[in-house]
Amino acid sequence: MVEKVKTMNDDRLLSELTLGAINEEATRAHIVHGDNSMMGFKYSASDRLSILMEEVGEVAREINDARLGRRPADKDKLVIELIQVAAMAATWVEFLDGVIPNLG
Numbered sequence: 084m085v086e087k088v089k090t091m092n093d094d095r096l097l098s099e100l101t102l103g104a105i106n107e108e109a110t111r112a113h114i115v116h117g118d119n120s121m122m123g124f125k126y127s128a129s130d131r132l133s134i135l136m137e138e139v140g141e142v143a144r145e146i147n148d149a150r151l152g153r154r155p156a157d158k159d160k161l162v163i164e165l166i167q168v169a170a171m172a173a174t175w176v177e178f179l180d181g182v183i184p185n186l187g
């Protein structure tokens with residue numbers, strides 16, 4: 084568990100580590116998929132929801148596999164998939180807000 088260090092000027096709830104991981108994943112996905120990423124202009128809202136739900140399904144798969152295998156869910160897998168869920172959701176927001184990625 085990442086311990087949040089809180090300062091007087093920082094009342095944000097999410098750690099820089101988590102926010103950074105979400106940003107890295109969104110950037111990675113955009114570099115890999117280009118115009119076919121969630122930042123592209125090809126997708127309808129239904130398409131975007133399908134992509135987001137695919138990632139949510141991968142979280143569910145790990146939880147289900149763990150339950151069926153009578154083992155704890157793999158924390159690292161859950162973190163990866165949950166970061167992907169967050170990245171897809173955040174990227175959708177950025178698309179709606181008209182933010183264009185600056186990939187240098």
Ligand SMILES: [Mg+2]
Nearest residue numbers: 138141164167
């Ligand atoms: Mg995934």
